[in-house]
Amino acid sequence: MSEDQLPRRSGAARTRLLSVIGVVGVGAVAGSLLLWHQQVGDALGLGADKVPVVSTVGAPAISEPPATVVPTPTASRRTTRTPTSTTPTKKPTKKPTEQPTEQSVQVPREENIDALSPKLRARLKKAFAAAKAAGIPIRINSGKRSAAKQQRLLNAAIEKYGSYKAATRWVLPPKYSAHVQGKAVDIAPAAAMAWLDKNGWRYGICRRYDNEPWHFEAITTPGTKCPPREPHAVAAAD
Numbered sequence: 001m002s003e004d005q006l007p008r009r010s011g012a013a014r015t016r017l018l019s020v021i022g023v024v025g026v027g028a029v030a031g032s033l034l035l036w037h038q039q040v041g042d043a044l045g046l047g048a049d050k051v052p053v054v055s056t057v058g059a060p061a062i063s064e065p066p067a068t069v070v071p072t073p074t075a076s077r078r079t080t081r082t083p084t085s086t087t088p089t090k091k092p093t094k095k096p097t098e099q100p101t102e103q104s105v106q107v108p109r110e111e112n113i114d115a116l117s118p119k120l121r122a123r124l125k126k127a128f129a130a131a132k133a134a135g136i137p138i139r140i141n142s143g144k145r146s147a148a149k150q151q152r153l154l155n156a157a158i159e160k161y162g163s164y165k166a167a168t169r170w171v172l173p174p175k176y177s178a179h180v181q182g183k184a185v186d187i188a189p190a191a192a193m194a195w196l197d198k199n200g201w202r203y204g205i206c207r208r209y210d211n212e213p214w215h216f217e218a219i220t221t222p223g224t225k226c227p228p229r230e231p232h233a234v235a236a237a238d
Helices: 007-044 118-132 149-162 192-205
Strands: 137-140 185-189 216-219
Touching: 118 185, 149 192, 185 192
Parallel strands: none
Antiparallel strands: 137 185, 185 216
16 A cells, blocks of 8 residues: 555545534534524513413403303394285185075965875876876966955956956955965866866865866865856955
């Protein structure tokens, strides 16, 4: 080995040593600076992780919880519209008060056999059944009448025949009329009139007037001949 290489090696070793010393020195300086910065910050209260100091002036006692302030809601300027139903409201309809009228009053029809007196009704039922069995159609044109209608008929007869006396041969005043009492019937058609005039006595029914072939009353006992007919009706003297 040559003696010339020893100085070169000593120089390289010296360089490395100086580098290490330099790095260590820089680290020590940096650490000193960081430590100094922290101490200065602690002294001035600039630590990032320190809890801020809150003033206790006017603060409530520790035993009492701080009052909770509820924020007052501010009214909105928007107008809230209540949805309306599109279905029309049906108003309750009031039932009309029924007023008694002539149509609502149960007035027996003149052709109704049930409005007649019990005796005449029972006899007519038997006579009608026999006429039907004989092939004779029979019906009631006029049975029980109201006093008002009887009076209208009388007024029309007076106008037709020219006098009260002549009119009462066909139409009696209401208080004398067998129709108003439900004790007389006017029969139709003509064949039924003839059949009942001939056979009515068997059931206690008779034709009463000569001038009225349609007028029948229960004026005999069933099975007994009818009394002689009257020429026409006569109003009793008041």
